[in-house]
Amino acid sequence: MIDFLTRTEVIFTIVILILTIGIHRFVTWSAAKLSKDLNRSKLRRQYINRYVGYLLWTLSTITIIFVWGISKDGFWTALASTFAVIGVALFANWSILSNLTSSFILYFAFPFKIGDRIRIHDKDLPVTAVIEDIKGFYTVLKTNDGETITYPNNLLMQKGVSILGSKKESVFDINHEDADPTAR
Structure with missing residues (x-):
């Protein structure tokens, strides 16, 4: 009986491992196909x-x-x-x-990808830069001055982002005070 149980457990373990690998x-x-279709790195x-x-x-x-x-x-x-311990740690640092x-x-x-020139619309710290890499926790940006900025991914989702391409500034950067008020 013990040999039968051990043999069954070994067979189930092998099946689980094969399924996981598959x-x-x-x-x-x-992911490779989707990355190619979406032009991701x-x-x-x-x-x-x-x-x-x-x-x-x-x-x-676990299985x-x-x-x-x-x-x-x-x-x-x-x-x-x-x-419970992990939950407390994550709650303490939810970011x-x-x-x-x-x-x-x-x-x-x-819509943006590595290599795009973007403008992050943050009233405290606006950033214009090229996306160098998008990592698991942050995005690496390179400014025109050569400065490297690591920007948290959750802030990229919360802030307005313009994809500039070859433009120098976003439509949101234009000073509307000089514009004709009747044209609005």
Whole structure:
């Protein structure tokens, strides 16, 4: 009986590992195709592959733990305690989760990409720069003066951003006080 149970658990473990590898390869292939279609950089695709890989392998590990018959009550207690500590840490510094989520949104849905010249409309600190890289937590910008700025991804989602292309300034930068008030 013990040999049968061990053999079944080994077979289930192998099946779970094969499924995880297959799903991870499918996601990698899909991200490559989507990156090509959306004209995204190879580095951004690697970020997506890494984060999805972390998620898939974590779920796979949890499933294998259940297959091998670890006490579910003890497991759930340990998992809940771990998530409680992580939750407190994330709540204390919510911007980490916000920036990570924003990087996924920027990857899949936002109109600007690496190499675009943009203007960030922030009344306290307006920025005009070229996007050098979009990382997991921040975007690297290079100004005309050669200054490198790391700008949090969640702020890129909250602020107005103009894609300038070859223009020197955004329509929002034009001084409207000099304009004819009847033309508005």
